Amino acid sequence: MPMLEVENLSVVYGGIRAVRNLSFHVNEGEVVTILGANGAGKSSTMNAVMGLAPSDPSSSIRFNGTAVEKLPTEKISKLGMTLTPEGRRVFPQLTVEENLRMGAISLGRRGSAAELKESAFTRFPILAQRRTQFAGTLSGGEQQQLAIARSLMSAPRLLLLDEPSLGLAPQVVEFIFDLLKQLSEEGVTILLVEQNVDQALAIADRGYVLASGELQLEGKATDLRASSGIERAYLGLGAV
Numbered sequence: 001m002p003m004l005e006v007e008n009l010s011v012v013y014g015g016i017r018a019v020r021n022l023s024f025h026v027n028e029g030e031v032v033t034i035l036g037a038n039g040a041g042k043s044s045t046m047n048a049v050m051g052l053a054p055s056d057p058s059s060s061i062r063f064n065g066t067a068v069e070k071l072p073t074e075k076i077s078k079l080g081m082t083l084t085p086e087g088r089r090v091f092p093q094l095t096v097e098e099n100l101r102m103g104a105i106s107l108g109r110r111g112s113a114a115e116l117k118e119s120a121f122t123r124f125p126i127l128a129q130r131r132t133q134f135a136g137t138l139s140g141g142e143q144q145q146l147a148i149a150r151s152l153m154s155a156p157r158l159l160l161l162d163e164p165s166l167g168l169a170p171q172v173v174e175f176i177f178d179l180l181k182q183l184s185e186e187g188v189t190i191l192l193v194e195q196n197v198d199q200a201l202a203i204a205d206r207g208y209v210l211a212s213g214e215l216q217l218e219g220k221a222t223d224l225r226a227s228s229g230i231e232r233a234y235l236g237l238g239a240v
């Protein structure tokens with residue numbers, strides 16, 4: 001049984017259909033990436049999985065066998081699935097340490113908040129240096145590290161990341177991809193939305209390519225890297 005199994009996902013906002021009949025899965029231990037041009041429906045997909053965007057009644061989303069499509073986000077997080085949303089949404093008026101504490105709210109019995117906080121400071125040395133600084137005064141790269149560190153405070157079994165490298169300097173991008181590789185080696189299953197196609201496919205086992213809310217291509221990352229379908233999806237050339 002896949003860890004995450006999404007079947008027939010459709011997301012409609014008012015009259016706009018952002019995602020249409022999308023099915024995909026993530027097996028335990030995998031790194032899976034969802035790729036596609038701007039507006040392809042990637043964030044809508046991630047948000048719908050977490051209960052943050054409306055999914056059509058015909059959609060089915062199962063996490064470790066539990067139907068989650070009607071559950072509120074807090075309950076989904078408690079089951080062990082956490083999203084680092086696009087745009088580094090940290091709490092600007094809270095300190096680094098307080099932001100981390102907020103992340104442990106849905107920890108349940110998966111770990112100890114104090115130990116997780118120390119491991120966050122080991123993993124992200126810059127956050128340790130800035131533990132009493134207000135998050136709103138951190139640089140973009142530091143805020144992204146904090147956003148990921150906060151997600152890790154819930155000891156997720158499945159970590160969803162929406163464009164973690166967006167707008168960051170090359171060294172920070174490299175740090176984040178190295179971190180994702182390391183988390184994967186430590187046993188965290190990862191679902192990653194990225195614009196950074198080459199780097200995402202370099203760490204992923206498999207990928208799905210969306211165009212205009214529909215699945216365009218899917219396959220092993222090594223096959224997708226060699227495929228011309230990716231370019232077509234990005235250029236909006238439609239079906240391959």
Ligand SMILES: Nc1ncnc2c1ncn2[C@@H]1O[C@H](COP(=O)(O)OP(=O)(O)OP(=O)(O)O)[C@@H](O)[C@H]1O
Pocket residue numbers: 013014016017018036037038039040041042043044045086
């Ligand atoms: N809350 C919303 N209300 C109305 N339309 C929305 C909403 N969120 C997204 N959309 C629309 O749904 C479509 C898909 O958007 P989505 O953010 O899922 O794409 P994306 O692939 O993540 O794009 P990007 O890479 O630019 O973040 C777009 O046409 C967008 O304008």
